[in-house]
Amino acid sequence: MVDTTGRTIVIVGGGTAGWMAAAALRRFSPPTTRIRLLESDRIGAVGVGEATIPQIRLFNAGLGIDEDEFVRETQGSFKLGIEFIDWSGRGSRYIHAFGTIGRGLGLVPFHHYWLRHAQAGGASRYWDYSPTALAASRNAFARDLGRPELPSGVAWAFHFDAGLYAAYLRRYAEARGVERTEGEVAHVSLHGETGHIEAVTLQGGERLAGDFFVDCTGFRGLLIEDALQAGYDDWRRLLPCDRALAVPSAAAGPLTPYTRATAREAGWQWRIPLQHRTGNGLVYSSAHLSDDRAAEILLANLDGAPLAEPKPLRFVTGRRRRAWVGNCVALGLAAGFLEPLESTSIHLIQSGIARLLELFPTDPVSPADVDEYNAQTEREWTAIRDFLVLHYHANARPEPFWAERRALAIPDTLRHRMELFRQTGRVTAREHDLFKEPAWIQVLLGQGVVPQGHHPLADALPADQLDQLLSLARAHAAQVAARMPAHQAFIAAHCAAP
Numbered sequence: 001m002v003d004t005t006g007r008t009i010v011i012v013g014g015g016t017a018g019w020m021a022a023a024a025l026r027r028f029s030p031p032t033t034r035i036r037l038l039e040s041d042r043i044g045a046v047g048v049g050e051a052t053i054p055q056i057r058l059f060n061a062g063l064g065i066d067e068d069e070f071v072r073e074t075q076g077s078f079k080l081g082i083e084f085i086d087w088s089g090r091g092s093r094y095i096h097a098f099g100t101i102g103r104g105l106g107l108v109p110f111h112h113y114w115l116r117h118a119q120a121g122g123a124s125r126y127w128d129y130s131p132t133a134l135a136a137s138r139n140a141f142a143r144d145l146g147r148p149e150l151p152s153g154v155a156w157a158f159h160f161d162a163g164l165y166a167a168y169l170r171r172y173a174e175a176r177g178v179e180r181t182e183g184e185v186a187h188v189s190l191h192g193e194t195g196h197i198e199a200v201t202l203q204g205g206e207r208l209a210g211d212f213f214v215d216c217t218g219f220r221g222l223l224i225e226d227a228l229q230a231g232y233d234d235w236r237r238l239l240p241c242d243r244a245l246a247v248p249s250a251a252a253g254p255l256t257p258y259t260r261a262t263a264r265e266a267g268w269q270w271r272i273p274l275q276h277r278t279g280n281g282l283v284y285s286s287a288h289l290s291d292d293r294a295a296e297i298l299l300a301n302l303d304g305a306p307l308a309e310p311k312p313l314r315f316v317t318g319r320r321r322r323a324w325v326g327n328c329v330a331l332g333l334a335a336g337f338l339e340p341l342e343s344t345s346i347h348l349i350q351s352g353i354a355r356l357l358e359l360f361p362t363d364p365v366s367p368a369d370v371d372e373y374n375a376q377t378e379r380e381w382t383a384i385r386d387f388l389v390l391h392y393h394a395n396a397r398p399e400p401f402w403a404e405r406r407a408l409a410i411p412d413t414l415r416h417r418m419e420l421f422r423q424t425g426r427v428t429a430r431e432h433d434l435f436k437e438p439a440w441i442q443v444l445l446g447q448g449v450v451p452q453g454h455h456p457l458a459d460a461l462p463a464d465q466l467d468q469l470l471s472l473a474r475a476h477a478a479q480v481a482a483r484m485p486a487h488q489a490f491i492a493a494h495c496a497a498p
């Protein structure tokens with residue numbers, strides 16, 4: 001057991017990353033570890049980042065957060081997946097639903113049985129076996145229906161107001177002893193021999209010294225890059241969108257339990273339903289679309305009145321080459337940004353925190369821990385990158401931006417996955433992959449990658465038995481979804497914001 005008595009951890013930055021780190025480090029560090037957080041009111045936080053994936057429920061559970069209170073306090077809603085519109089041509093539509101799909105029918109994964117049935121002319125869709133997808137299509141949501149066996153396969157995440165989320169975590173963290181300082185870093189002092197960070201000095205002269213630092217300063221990476229020069233892998237060749245415009249609009253229509261991502265001429269538009277407003281944004285490539293045209297597209301495609309001027313954001317997709325350098329770990333945008341298509345950034349904060357807790361810094365810091373942290377981070381980010389590139393590459397849209405994405409030389413790892421699926425229907429999600437088989441299958445199918453075969457062992461089941469089992473699996477999924485109340489009604493009953 002590492003003796004951390006009397007050590008001080010300084011978190012620089014108080015956006016989503018800073019406050020998630022503060023809450024978790026306070027919750028899990030020894031009480032003798034002092035946790036300080038510095039943030040600048042003048043600079044503020046990026047203020048976007050409002051859609052999540054189901055793993056966040058583990059983070060909340062770790063902190064002991066009550067889910068209904070959390071949704072209420074953040075004006076949140078529930079998220080069953082992401083609906084993709086117009087990605088493989090106008091009028092196309094599919095959902096990447098969370099949770100499991102189908103059930104065990106034999107030795108090989110479920111989708112091979114469905115593929116066998118579909119390849120023999122069967123009419124059902126893969127999504128007919130997903131209670132989560134069916135619930136989303138009905139705008140329905142429930143956690144359990146009084147019969148715990150029923151919602152099996154359903155998984156959910158949240159949409160929330162980013163500002164309210166940071167404020168919620170701040171209350172959590174401060175109530176448990178995290179010390180917040182307001183101010184702006186003017187200087188970062190490094191130790192002459194080790195090169196480790198000794199302290200940050202604020203513009204007013206105050207000095208915050210620490211044993212370990214967490215850089216949560218956003219895109220700039222004030223500590224990890226400006227001071228420690230970790231380096232940045234620029235992934236714009238693969239993920240070319242480099243700007244976004246974000247605008248809230250008045251809530252309109254039923255509260256949908258999913259994020260929507262609609263492909264546009266040189267990027268895509270998000271729609272995130274919250275209780276008090278809808279979050280919208282256009283993510284686009286500045287090489288293919290002017291800012292004025294981007295604003296025009298965004299504002300022409302809102303389903304409620306805009307509540308503010310669109311907020312411009314610029315970024316370079318990629319990752320910090322070393323997320324841990326010396327006595328500093330970068331989390332959040334300071335560690336990199338993969339673009340928001342599959343809502344992975346907040347998750348990457350969470351997994352960075354989990355990794356930091358697992359490799360909690362010894363005193364002095366062990367170089368082997370640092371290497372391990374960085375190697376794990378690289379694997380994780382690269383696998384997510386490939387998943388995102390798939391959405392862009394396997395498209396069927398006519399515009400130059402999309403034609404370029406189709407023609408692009410993609411990473412060998414992704415090319416192999418696509419070929420494997422196309423030829424045999426196989427998907428090999430690896431242990432460290434965030435996205436598992438059902439996610440890959442939905443996006444591959446949804447983007448128009450159609451397998452020519454299926455696992456030969458799926459043929460072991462007699463045809464009449466296969467039809468019967470598939471029909472039972474469909475009925476089960478439909479039954480689960482049909483028992484759920486409307487998402488709006490669920491929120492009204494359990495977690496409506498005042």
Ligand code: FAD
Nearest residue numbers: 013014015016017045046049185217218332333340345346
């Ligand atoms: P920031 O919010 O930028 O916070 C930086 C903090 O550092 C602030 O408190 C600031 O005051 C402080 N700071 C900076 N400089 C100094 C200084 N000199 N002195 C003192 N303090 C300083 N993620 C998702 O998971 N889902 C999404 O749907 C999603 N959508 C996104 C859409 C867009 C267009 C973008 C750009 C990002 C999106 N993200 C999304 C990512 C998500 O917004 C971020 O991962 C998340 O908000 C964390 O940001 P952060 O805390 O790292 O940085």
